Amino acid sequence: MNLSEGVQLVSFGILTFLMLGAALGVVLSPSVVYSAFLLGLTFSSMAGLYLLLNADFVAAAQILVYVGAVNVLILFGVMLVNKRQDYRKETGLLLRQLLTAVVCFGLFALLGAVTVITPWQIAEGVTRVDSSVIALAKHLFSDYLLPFEVASVLLLMAMIGAIVLARRDLLMEDPETGMPAETELALPERPRETVVSE
C-alpha cells in the first residue's frame, strides 16, 4: 500500500464515520434545527465521498444543490413554521419503532447482500479522468441532449406552478356581469356532509 492509497483509506474512514454519525443524529435528535444542521453535515460528507471517487463535478453539485439550496430551504421552513410543540406520547410507540427497525434492517440486509453477491463489471486498472466536466458536457450535448432539453420544459412548468400556488389571488370577477364569481378557488362539488367509512 503506497501513500496515496493510505490517505484515501483514512479519508474514507473519516468521511464514513462522519456521515453515519450525522445521519443517525438526524433521525435521533429531538430538535428539528439540530437535525437540519446534521443533515447538512451528511450531505457534505457525501460530497467528500464523491471526491474520493474522482467525481469532482458531482461533489460540487452536491454541495451547491443539497447543502446550499435544499438544506437552507429546510432551515427556512423550520424558521417560518416556528411552532413550539411537544410531541404527544403515542401508545404502542415501542412496537412501531421495533417493526420499523425490523423492516429497515431487512431491506438493508437485502440490498447489502445484492451489492456483495453481484459480479459487478468493474473496469480494470485506473481510469484517469482529466476533467469530468468536459466528459459530462460532451454527453449532455450528444446522447443525453433530449433529457437535457426536456428538463428545461420541466423547470419552466415548475416555476409557473410554484407562482400559481404561491401568489395571492385577487377576487376575480365574472367578465360578463362584473359580479364576483360564485365559488372562489374551490371545487364546484359540495363536500360530503358526513364522512362515510369504507
Add this chain to the structure above:
Amino acid sequence: MEFSNVASQLNAWVIMPEGVVILTLLSVLLIDLIVGRTSVRWTPYVAIAGLTASLGALWLQWDPADPIAFLGGFSGDTLSTLFRGIIALSSIVTILMSITYVERTGTALGEFLIILLTATVGGMFLSGANELVMIFVALETLSISSYLLTGYMKRDPRSNEAALKYLLIGASSSAIWLYGASLLYGLSGGETRLTAIAANLAENADVPPLGLIVALVFVVAGIAFKISAVPFHQWTPDVYEGSPTPVVAFLSVGSKAAGFALAVRLLAAAFPLVSEQWHFVFTALAILSMVLGNVVALAQTSMKRMLAYSSIGQAGFVLIGLLSNSVDGYASMLFYLLIYLFMNLGGFTCVILFSLRTGTDEISEYSGLYQKDPLLTLAFSICLLSLGGIPPLAGFFGKIYLFWVGWQAGLYPLVLVGLITSVISIYYYIRVVKMMVVKEPQEMSVAIKNYPKIQWTLPGMRPLQVGLVLTMVATTLSGILANPLFTLANNAVVKTEMLQATLKSPEATETARAIAPPVATTPPDPQG
C-alpha cells in the same frame, strides 16, 4: 465532429409532435402574458389546435424508416406513436371539458392549460423514451405537472389534501424507481439505453443475478404507482375525489396510458431475462386490482370515488393484455386503451356537466335525471354501460378481445377473475343508470328538483356539449365499427421492431441473446 453530422445523427424530426405541443404551450403562455385575462376566451382553442396539429404530425410519422432519434434516447416506432396519439387525444378532450369548470371555480385558465400541456408533453415523451435518463425526466415532467394540477383549487382543503398525498406518495415511488434504474445501470456495466442493457445482461449472466430481480421489483413499484395497480393504489380514491374533475379525467386516461407505455417498453426491452418473474409479479397486481377495484367500488357513494375504484379495476383488465405476451396481447391492450379513452372521458364529461349544474357528485343525487335532462342521461348511460361491457357498445368488444387473448395465452385464472369481477362491475354501473332512468317523478332528488334550465348557449357550455356528443358518438360507433381501431392497434404492434424481437421466441433468455446491440444507435465516442 461537425455540426451537420450531429444534426443528421440526432434524427430530430421524430419528436416533431412533441415540438408542436411545446410551441403551443409557449404561445399560450405568451398570449396570456401579453393580451391579459381576456385572452382566456380563445387560448383553449389555440391549445386544442396545437394538439390537433400534433396528432396530424403523429399521423404523418406513422411507421418511420428510422424510428430511433437522439442517439437511442427516443424511439418513434408505431407503438409509441399510438400511445402518444392516445395521450394527445385525451388532452384535447380534457381541455374541452375543463374550460367552463376552471372558470367557474375562479382560478386562472391560462396557467391551467400550460400545466396540462406540459403534462401532455411529459406523457408523450415517456411513451417513446428509450433510455433510463430520458424515462426519468419525462416521468417527472408528467408527475410534477400532475401534482400541480391536483392542487390547483388551492382554497379547497380537499384539493390541498389530494395534492399533498399525491406528491408524497409519488415522490417516494419515483425515488424507488430511480433506485431500481441505478441498479440496472450498474448491473449492465454502465448502459442506459434499454436495448443495450438487455444485451449486456444477457451476455454476462447465464442465470439472472439477484440484483436484477431487486431492480425489477423497484422499477415495478414506480410503474404500478402510475397505473394505480393494487398495492400501489392508495392515493387514487383521495386524489380523484379532491382534484378538479378534468384533472381526474386526464389522470385516469392520459397519465395511465403513459404508465402502460412505460410498462411495455421497459419490461419488454430491458427485462427479457427475468420474463417469468415479471409475469408473476404483474399477474398478482392484475388479480388484486381487478378484485379490490371492482369490489370496493360497490360501496361508494360519491361518483368520483366510484370512478376512481372503477379505473383501478379497469387497469387490472388492461394488464391481462400485457401479460399475454403475444402480438394479439399487446394489440388488445392498445385497443382497450383507445376505447377506454372515449368511454371514460365521456363519463367524466357527464360528471362535470352534472356537478356544474347541481354542485354535487353524490350518486344518490342523480336519481330521476332522465325527467330533466335526457341528453345527459343518454350520454352517461352509454358511457357507463360501455365501461361495464354491455354488448353492442365499445367496452364489450374491448373486454372480449382482452379475455379471448388471455384465454389463448393460457392465463385461465386471470381471465376467470376478470370475468367474475366484470360481472360485479356491471352491478355498480347499472345501479347508476337505473337511478337516473327508472325513478318515478316523486322520487327525484333535491338536486334534480332544482335542476336549472338547460341552456347550451351560455358562455362556455358549447365546448362541453361538443365533448359530450363527441365521446358519446365515439363510444357508440367504435363498438359497431371497431375494425379500423382494431387494425390500427394491430399494426402498431406488428410494425414495432422492439416488440417483434421479444415476441419471436417464447424462451425468455433466448430472446435476450437475439437482441444484438443495434449499430445505428451507438453513441459517438465522447472523447472524439
